[in-house]
Amino acid sequence: MMSSIFVMAEHRNQALADISLQTLSKGRQLADQAQTELLAVVIGKDTTAYAEQVAKWADRVIAVKNDRLEEPLAEPYQKILALLIKERKPKIVLMGHTSLAMDLAPPLSVELEVPLATDCTDISLQNGDVIVTRSIHNGKLNAAYSFAPCETVIITGRVGEFPIEEGNRHGQIEEIDFPLEEEFNYKKFEGYVAQEVGGVDITQAEVLVSVGRGIKEKENIEMVQKLAEVLGGEVSCSRPVVDYGWLPSERQVGLSGKTVKPKLYLALAISGAFQHVVGMKSAKMTVAINKDAGAPIFKVANFGIVDDLFKIVPILTRKIAELKDD
Amino acid sequence: MDIIACIKRVPDTSEADAIKIDSSQRDIEKSGLAFKINDWDEYALEAAVQIKEKLGGTLTAVTVGSQEWNDILRRALAMGADTGIRIDHDVASEDPHIVALILKTVIQRLPYDLVLFGAQSEDFGSGQLGAMVAEMLGIPHATLAVSLEARENKVHISRELEAGTLESYTIELPALLTIHTGINQPRYISLGGIKRAMRKELQVMSPNDLGLSVDMLIPMVKLERLELPSKGKGAELITGAPEEAAEQMAKTLKEAGIF
């Protein structure tokens, strides 16, 4: 029989992170399949409330508390998890592929000398072996991985891949006041920096005309602005446009930007990389214009034109204006 | 300040609308593809060069790969690195843990205050390498840095969280950082620059030279096979010359009640 499955649940802004509900759901499914225990771990300053939520999925919950855990450093998380894993030897340790996980999972795997697979889109059990799937090359290929024989594997799951299934258990909660003698004073947390608030809240727009790297120059955004105006919407963008300094970060849609749910999301020269799509896939209608017929955006769009945005956009703007006048 | 920047060579698949899986089912067809420095690594190199320009010191670019990978070291040298080091090892679908072990072994022989990696690679995107190497070296680390200010014995960074928030840290050196895109504007590397950089030193060594034998490089994660993702429904494509396609699209939007 497979030994237990751990899920580390994260919390943010006084709530359990969505990704953790996703990984709890996936963990529950795997635990049921392997007929083993799901153990959820929640770490923070005050984790009682989270533990009670998480107990709906888990057979057991370990709620770790310490005042110093209010700071977001990954190092104490690593220390705590390493101890728990050495103690309880789970077969799978699952967490979301988050900013925290990027700091935490690789060093944890090295410390424990166990394999790690990150940003996985699927996890399956085949004859007692764990197989994971990852999306590579800009979403154009999938890769399946297996692990060498080992006691534990660490897996981080991609945001938005595992559907949330409501939990209905009453897991046993164990609260631990974790002593943190170590100082970690080589790394000092200086605080959070909230995003600058400018004039625009793209999450409120009904129509978003979004540009990607293919816009080529800041000056070309004017053409996109005209299209947004004629549609009564706002201009948004993917990450590279912000990286180049062409639009402020408040207009960025995606994993590290905003999540939007407009009536229409018009993606211009946006390839549709996962980090972007995750921010707009709830749009009611998605239209993509891209020169690359193989761009992943065409998988999530309802309609598309495979052509150069510089050719299409001025004409589209004109046609819409004409139809509006009719 | 002595800086080490670790870089990777990746295929440019951004515009290729036909990536083919090769006969081994474990790699892609490379013919017809162009190669370049991984995007994230370019930002890391630029960050390293800017620190070197400001504070002085040395910059060493390191990579693990086969002979063709010399070209990315040449580019790093053209950007401002003083020395390039390649450890000759085929990293196709390699477990990042193995690459980390090799890098750790080479880095610990060099003087360093700061080690920089790109946050992840364009092809496999595991995002594991940098933080693994930090743990192996026993130095502090932070990933996804979007701002970086280096002083003589510490760095001040902000790193990116979900939904646009940033965390800021001050970290004592020596330390390792992985760099996210957008932190700077990587400079253009001219062919003249690459030619002049031919004078700079490019060392090649094998894992054996580092005391790493084959049985020390056994992967724990194995790539079983590559597959094309399922097609799914996909977008309904509007075809035709720009004039007709745009007109059709405008009509579609009107019918959908967008305006």
Place this chain on the structure above:
Amino acid sequence: MNLADYKYADIIHRCFRCGYCKFPVNWMDANNCPAYARFRMETYSCGGRLWLTRAWLSGEIDWSDHLAEILYSCTACKNCEVKCPLGFSVDILNMIIAAKAEMVESGRILSSVKEFLENIQRQGNPYGHSRVKRGEWLEGTGIEPYQGHDFLYYVGCVGSYDARAQEVARALGKVLQKAGVSFGVLGNDENCDGNEVNKLGEETLFEMLAEENVAQFKRLGIQKVVTLSPHSYNAMKNDYPRFNRGFDVMHYTQLLESLLSDGRLDVSGGFDAAVTYHDPCFLGRWNDEYEAARNVLAAIPGIQLIEMERNRDSTLCCGGGGGNFYIDLLGGSERSPARIRVREAHATKARILAVACPNCLTMLEDAVKAEGLEEELVVRDVSEIVAEACGIT
């Protein structure tokens, strides 16, 4: 940046801002510098750029995106050089290009220019499309790969990859086939001619491209080259000799001119339309070739050739040179030179705007659409007009 290291340090101060550089040769407008026409600021004229370059190199102003944009908005059309009344006029365009070269070496250039150059470094074309797609336009044409033919038909990047320009590449190919010319192409083995790379200041990349092309042509025993684009013609004619160019090069309009006068092309099918011809900068002002295309058009029955006021060495650049067909710094306004030119063509009452360059073709066609004149003015390449007159469908 160091003024002392700059190639033209001793003469850059000599512009005394007379403003002639903005006028066409025939003086009929004040806006014949395409960037000046677009932005209407002295900064964007040749004189303005020279003063800014001097200020930048002597440390008075810092590098900025805006400065780079000003420099790279120069399309290298040569209007300024032709108009400048001073003795150093022969170098003024070179001075702008040398200033761009300083930026290239410093690594700080516009991101679109960076992309343009990196794409050429990697894939041999500015679009970044795969090399293995370069020959796709050949499908179904029956055009042969070069193997000892009389001519190499050199297509260039725009003709190979741009969908509209590919039509012209095919049309010219068919015309040459009809005339029984012995020619072949390089297909996927063709590499960028480097003309724009040169005008963008990436000297070493240009050298590499020129050297490789010269060596490749030598290996294949190529003696005569006919180019689709005046840009390729210009680079090969004027810049390749210092790389030991061992072949002769002509622009296709020159070849068509001689085919017609030799009676090898039957254009009696005619082309019934009022046509105005737009002189491409790299054929006209750069290489003094104004008549070949006109003679070709004049030989076709039914064509009524109407001249725009700004013709021959007074031509207004379409705004596509200096890499601008890709980086497009002069677009986005009704003052874009391409749109001004289209309005000028339309005012002649011609129905056809004839071009002899694939860059002009794409720039002017997009401008016709932007002006909403698709029903009244059609852009056609000279080779397409000839093809129709020859009865080639």
